[in-house]
Amino acid sequence: MADHPRPGRPVLLGQNQYGKAENRVVKITRHGATHHIKDLNVSVALSGDMDEVHYSGSNANVLPTDTTKNTVYAFAKEHGIESAEQFGIHLARHFVTSQEPIRKARIRVEEYAWERIDASGAASRHPGTDDAKHSFVRKGQETRLTQITYDGSSWEVVSGLKDLVVMNSTDSEFWGFVKDKYTTLPEAHDRILATQVSARWRFRWSDDEQPAPDWETSYEQVRNHMLQAFAETYSLSLQQTLYEMGSRIIDRCEEIDEVRFSLPNKHHFLVDLQPFGLKNDNEVYYAADRPYGLIEATVLRDGCAARIPVDLTNL
Numbered sequence: 001m002a003d004h005p006r007p008g009r010p011v012l013l014g015q016n017q018y019g020k021a022e023n024r025v026v027k028i029t030r031h032g033a034t035h036h037i038k039d040l041n042v043s044v045a046l047s048g049d050m051d052e053v054h055y056s057g058s059n060a061n062v063l064p065t066d067t068t069k070n071t072v073y074a075f076a077k078e079h080g081i082e083s084a085e086q087f088g089i090h091l092a093r094h095f096v097t098s099q100e101p102i103r104k105a106r107i108r109v110e111e112y113a114w115e116r117i118d119a120s121g122a123a124s125r126h127p128g129t130d131d132a133k134h135s136f137v138r139k140g141q142e143t144r145l146t147q148i149t150y151d152g153s154s155w156e157v158v159s160g161l162k163d164l165v166v167m168n169s170t171d172s173e174f175w176g177f178v179k180d181k182y183t184t185l186p187e188a189h190d191r192i193l194a195t196q197v198s199a200r201w202r203f204r205w206s207d208d209e210q211p212a213p214d215w216e217t218s219y220e221q222v223r224n225h226m227l228q229a230f231a232e233t234y235s236l237s238l239q240q241t242l243y244e245m246g247s248r249i250i251d252r253c254e255e256i257d258e259v260r261f262s263l264p265n266k267h268h269f270l271v272d273l274q275p276f277g278l279k280n281d282n283e284v285y286y287a288a289d290r291p292y293g294l295i296e297a298t299v300l301r302d303g304c305a306a307r308i309p310v311d312l313t314n315l
């Protein structure tokens, strides 16, 4: 920290630090067909002999924040991510020992935990024999929702969930799409497919004379069918996966006539590690938060009317 004023100006520079914040790095480790995920949000803050860049604009001591970002992704490949702590220690040591002006590095890491989607559609921490080897649900409960409408004679029950985050680390492709002069997207034959599911489903039950569904059991079953369909579908588009998720619910849950989904396509871009002499063999990804593709559709039982609003934020 500067403890002397700039000559001729009675103004002190106080504590300062800089670096790239919130580097979203996803590392997939493949043991044959069984994949392991590390999903981190890494923020780098460096400090040291940085008076001049503030006083005069001289960048002579400044390692670019862009470089600190690249280092996070390159280290994920070169050294792997054993734990958030180990990864942070490695980065901090690197910055402080490799650049003389940098005296202190603070690395903050948030880790997002993922569990495997097991054969029943539930989550499990360790791969069992029947568990999906490359399909994951993010730990931390989704929010369960319901809306009840009653006009004195008939009921409408629309239930749902939001913020259920799922990922397939393979078995997803996207190619054969329309190309115009603005299209730059390369065709993908093995990509990550991840989404944050928002879904609403409408129950057929509307009349006190009919027995009401078992709401608790129904919720568990719908959620499990959704997860199983996500895990089991070899996907050529998120639209196709959406339809499989909805049709599995309509096929297997007779109490439900209509399902609507709003699925953001949470893009994971392969990081170009070539400038650092490293090969990225589908291992290190940048998890982008925006913009995102937004895929929305209703899946209906034949003969039933669509009554769930198109825009789920209106429900």
Ligand SMILES: O=c1[nH]c(=O)c2[nH]c(=O)[nH]c2[nH]1
Binding pocket: 174, 185, 236, 237, 238, 239, 265, 293
């Ligand atoms: O599953 C996808 N569906 C799309 O419509 C689309 N568009 C795009 O750019 N990527 C994807 N992925």
